[in-house]
Amino acid sequence: MEINLTVILKTNTANLATLRSKIIDLVHKSTQEKACLQYELHQSNEDQTLFVLHETWENQEGLELHNNKEYLKDFFESTKLLLEEPIKVHRTDRIA
Numbered sequence: 001m002e003i004n005l006t007v008i009l010k011t012n013t014a015n016l017a018t019l020r021s022k023i024i025d026l027v028h029k030s031t032q033e034k035a036c037l038q039y040e041l042h043q044s045n046e047d048q049t050l051f052v053l054h055e056t057w058e059n060q061e062g063l064e065l066h067n068n069k070e071y072l073k074d075f076f077e078s079t080k081l082l083l084e085e086p087i088k089v090h091r092t093d094r095i096a
Helices: 012-028 060-065 070-082
Strands: 001-009 037-043 049-055 088-092
Touching: 001 060, 012 037, 012 049, 012 070, 049 060
Parallel strands: none
Antiparallel strands: 001 049, 001 088, 037 049
């Protein structure tokens, strides 16, 4: 069963370029994973410091493999001081 996630990251203007670069790198690496069906990055038009990832994973096993990748752990560690608030992860079901 597919797993859908919406992930929200909030930074500040001083860290904007650095975080954006790190998220883009994360997208490139994540989309190479076999279980990754979708991994899109969006940036808010109203608030440039707000980023949204839309992810779809083939199944729970694929998501767990992703969550255990060293590059993802490195991303979380390297962005701790760049974020204004904790990362928000919403697991959703597609209804339309």
